[in-house]
Amino acid sequence: MLGYIQIGPEFVGLENFETLFAADSDLMKYFGNTFILWIMGFIPQIFFSLLFAAWFTDIRLKLKTGAYKVIFYLPNVIMAAAMGMLFFTIFSQSGPVNTIYMDITGAKAPYMFFEHEWSQRGVIALINFLMWYGNTTIMLMAAINGIDTSLYESAQIDGANPSQTFFKITLPLIRPILLYVLITSLIGGLQMYDVPKIITQDGQSVNRTSMTIVMFLQNHLYSKNYGMAGALSVILFVVATVLSILVFAMVKEREPKKKKAKKGGNK
Amino acid sequence: MGYSTDVVGAKSSSTNLLVRRIICYTVLTLFAIISLIPFFILIVNMTRQSNHIQKGFSPIPGTYLLKNFMTVIENGDWKMLRSLFNSLFISSFTALLSTYFSALTAYAIHVYDFKLRKPVFTFILMIMMIPAQVSALGFVRLVAKMELTNTFIPLIIPAIAAPSTFFFMKQYMDSALPLDIVEAARIDGSGEFRTFNSLIMPIMKPAIAVQAIFTFVSSWNNFFIPALILDMPTKRTLPIVIGIIRSADYAKFDMGAVYMAIGISILPVAIVYLILSKFIIRGIALGAVKG
Numbered sequence: 208m209l210g211y212i213q214i215g216p217e218f219v220g221l222e223n224f225e226t227l228f229a230a231d232s233d234l235m236k237y238f239g240n241t242f243i244l245w246i247m248g249f250i251p252q253i254f255f256s257l258l259f260a261a262w263f264t265d266i267r268l269k270l271k272t273g274a275y276k277v278i279f280y281l282p283n284v285i286m287a288a289a290m291g292m293l294f295f296t297i298f299s300q301s302g303p304v305n306t307i308y309m310d311i312t313g314a315k316a317p318y319m320f321f322e323h324e325w326s327q328r329g330v331i332a333l334i335n336f337l338m339w340y341g342n343t344t345i346m347l348m349a350a351i352n353g354i355d356t357s358l359y360e361s362a363q364i365d366g367a368n369p370s371q372t373f374f375k376i377t378l379p380l381i382r383p384i385l386l387y388v389l390i391t392s393l394i395g396g397l398q399m400y401d402v403p404k405i406i407t408q409d410g411q412s413v414n415r416t417s418m419t420i421v422m423f424l425q426n427h428l429y430s431k432n433y434g435m436a437g438a439l440s441v442i443l444f445v446v447a448t449v450l451s452i453l454v455f456a457m458v459k460e461r462e463p464k465k466k467k468a469k470k471g472g473n474k
Numbered sequence: 475m476g477y478s479t480d481v482v483g484a485k486s487s488s489t490n491l492l493v494r495r496i497i498c499y500t501v502l503t504l505f506a507i508i509s510l511i512p513f514f515i516l517i518v519n520m521t522r523q524s525n526h527i528q529k530g531f532s533p534i535p536g537t538y539l540l541k542n543f544m545t546v547i548e549n550g551d552w553k554m555l556r557s558l559f560n561s562l563f564i565s566s567f568t569a570l571l572s573t574y575f576s577a578l579t580a581y582a583i584h585v586y587d588f589k590l591r592k593p594v595f596t597f598i599l600m601i602m603m604i605p606a607q608v609s610a611l612g613f614v615r616l617v618a619k620m621e622l623t624n625t626f627i628p629l630i631i632p633a634i635a636a637p638s639t640f641f642f643m644k645q646y647m648d649s650a651l652p653l654d655i656v657e658a659a660r661i662d663g664s665g666e667f668r669t670f671n672s673l674i675m676p677i678m679k680p681a682i683a684v685q686a687i688f689t690f691v692s693s694w695n696n697f698f699i700p701a702l703i704l705d706m707p708t709k710r711t712l713p714i715v716i717g718i719i720r721s722a723d724y725a726k727f728d729m730g731a732v733y734m735a736i737g738i739s740i741l742p743v744a745i746v747y748l749i750l751s752k753f754i755i756r757g758i759a760l761g762a763v764k765g
Contacts, residue, residue, distance in 0.1 A: 255505070262498050267491065270498055277748065278506045280687075284743045285512060286695040286713060289736045293512040296519070301530030303515075337509060342688065346642070349680045353650035369494075383645035391638055394603055433611070440608040447603040 216434070223438035233415070233423075234439075238446070241419040244403065245396030247332035252340045253388065259340075260347035261373050266359055276348075279341035287338065291405030294334050295321075324416045327407065331417060334402050339395075343388055350384035351377055390451050397447055400425065516740075519733040527729040542734040549731075552715050553707055554738065561694055561712040562742060564629050569690040572636040573682050580643035581670055585656055595644075602637035606698055614702045624706045629699065639685045646681040687747055694743055712739045 227234050259279070263272045282290065298304050298320040305317035320326045354377065362372050378385075400421040403410065410418035410426075420443060427436040519527050522536035546554050583595055617628045651674065659669040675682070697713035704710055710718075716735045722728070 259502070259505075262502070268495060268498060270495065270502075272502075275502045275506055278509050280747065281744065282509050282512060284691055284740055284747065285516075285736070286697070286716070286739070288697070289516075289716070290512060292732075292736075293515050296515055296531050297511070299530070303531055303533070337512075340505075341509065345684055345687075349684050350646070350649060352680055353646065380649060383648045384642075387642055387645045391602075391641075398606070444604055444608060448600065451599070451603055 219434065223434050224442075226435065227438055227442065233418075234420075234442075236415070237418055237420045237423045240415075240417055241397060241399060241421075244328055244331050244335070244399060244417065244419065245393070247328060248335035248339070249392055249396065252336050252343055252392070256340050256343035256347055256388075259344045260351055261369075261377060263344070263348050264351040265369065266356065267363065267369070276341075276345065279344055281341065282337045283339065283342045285338075287401035288405055290334055290338055291402045294330060295406060298330050321406065321412055324413050327413055327417050331403050331406050334406070335396075335399070338402075339392070343392075346384060346388060347381060350381040354380050386454070389454055393450055393454065394447055397421070397443065397450075516733055516737055519730070520737045522730055522733075524727070524729040524731070527733070538730055542728075542730040545728060545731045546719075546734045546738065551707070552719060552735075553710065554715060554735065556708055557710045557712050557715045558738065558742070560626070560709060561739075564626050564700075564711060565690045565693040567626075567630045568633040568693040569686045571630065572633045572639050572689050573686045575634045576636050576639035576685065577643045577675070577678055577682060578670065579640050580647055581674055584644060584647040584651065585653065598637050598640055601635075602641060610699065610702060613699070617703055622703075624704055624709050626709075628703055629693075633689070633693065636689065639689060642685055643678065643681055646678065650681075651677055690746055691743055694739075 226232065259275075262268060262270060263276065285293070296302055300317045300319065304320075308314065308318055318326070320330055358376055358380075359372060362376055367375070398421050399419045403417050403419050404422055404425075407413070407415075407417045410422045420439075424436055424439045424443065427433075427439060514533075515531065518533060518535050519531075520542060521539040523538045526532075526536060546552065579598075583591060613628075613632075617623055620628075622628050655673065655677070656669060659673050664673070695713060696711075697717060700711045701714050701717070704714065712735075716732070716739065719728070719732050719735050
């Protein structure tokens with residue numbers, strides 16, 4: 208632009224990293240927040256998804272599941288930001304949850320969900336859970352559908368009960384897809400942004416206890432602090448890689464024996 | 475063996491089954507209701523006036539449905555219908571191309587044994603772990619230098635390389651695509667491309683349907699990259715328009731219009747989902763593996 212002199216970018220070496228890892232930096236706090244928010248949503252998500260996927264594909268139960276499958280996935284269709292808005296309405300002072308709460312307990316004042324650390328985190332985790340459990344259910348269902356039905360039939364003839372069938376046949380055979388779910392959810396969780404941003408009003412509420420790492424990154428981008436944003440991106444990338452390798456190692460650990468047996472079988 | 479003793483057992487297991495079914499349906503219905511609550515709030519708020527919405531939620535629908543709809547559709551600055559079409563165009567092509575090419579890539583890594591197979595696989599996974607925010611600045615500059623700003627090409631073509639779709643296809647092949655089938659096809663004299671298109675694709679149908687839905691939805695709801703590339707009013711996608719409606723200044727701010735715009739943006743995705751969900755039918759993969 209005419210009349211402006213461009214200053215920088217200036218080479219600062221590792222200064223940005225030093226600032227980020229300094230004792231007064233909140234980096235670790237934001238990583239912690241992100242992890243807490245992710246795990247609070249992920250544990251119920253994987254539990255219910257596995258349960259529902261098993262139910263939907265159970266050849267003995269023969270549930271009529273068409274409508275449920277459609278409905279479970281629907282929340283994922285709404286944009287994360289819109290989902291945040293809707294839940295902000297639901298849990299707000301005069302929202303339906305507080306109306307019911309005051310009717311049942313007779314409390315005079317509404318419960319301020321967005322002014323307490325754990326209720327705020329709970330709402331964010333609930334949104335993430337609702338958005339993704341249908342998605343995960345469908346994914347696991349597709350995996351279970353890929354399993355040869357004759358395995359289930361023979362298990363049934365041999366007198367296996369439903370939980371035995373699930374733990375001895377289904378779970379080992381869908382391990383690759385489970386690994387996929389775990390890793391994509393982990394990476395998605397690390398990048399969590401829209402929902403906490405809307406719920407926490409840019410992360411500032413309740414002493415920034417629900418501010419995620421990408422919100423922190425976005426703040427630097429917004430204030431055109433590209434150096435810091437870049438440094439933060441690199442840290443984020445390293446963390447994601449390390450976590451994914453850990454998960455891979457954990458899940459792959461028990462596999463080599465089976466793979467060898469499989470290869471032998473194919474020959 | 476032992477049919478006579480089985481009669482009693484069969485009876486008790488059928489009542490057992492009934493109890494299990496009742497439990498299943500109860501839990502499933504509960505979750506279905508919870509999943510529908512946001513939609514209920516959305517639909518009710520679509521019919522209400524902005525001032526009323528801001529006062530607090532009430533489950534009684536208002537009378538502003540048509541008015542909110544007209545506000546959103548007729549506003550010349552927002553160009554809602556145009557952006558609906560743009561989003562539909564981008565998301566459909568993205569879903570189509572990314573699922574086909576991801577399946578193709580996964581097939582190559584799954585079936586062919588070549589020197590760089592392992593490193594290529596690891597490399598693709600590494601790319602998956604890079605958050606979109608990290609590479610966005612470089613991408614936008616590249617697009618600007620190629621003079622592709624305000625076109626849909628930078629939104630569709632790069633989507634062909636979709637690491638997470640690829641990863642899913644690869645994992646699915648690991649569990650549902652035995653190499654014997656490919657070998658059998660080769661022995662029968664089928665070319666490699668033909669094997670993929672007419673043999674592998676049908677086996678992969680459930681995986682493709684699943685990923686097509688997911689890709690479509692994530693492209694449909696993507697705000698971050700399109701907002702950086704499209705700034706001409708006629709090229710905007712839905713999330714950008716919703717962002718504009720939401721960030722309107724105080725005097726023009728219309729909460730009813732915001733909810734209406736969100737509602738309009740959800741409808742097409744729900745339809746696409748309903749169409750594709752038919753394809754995830756039990757046994758598509760099984761028929762192929764059994765033979």
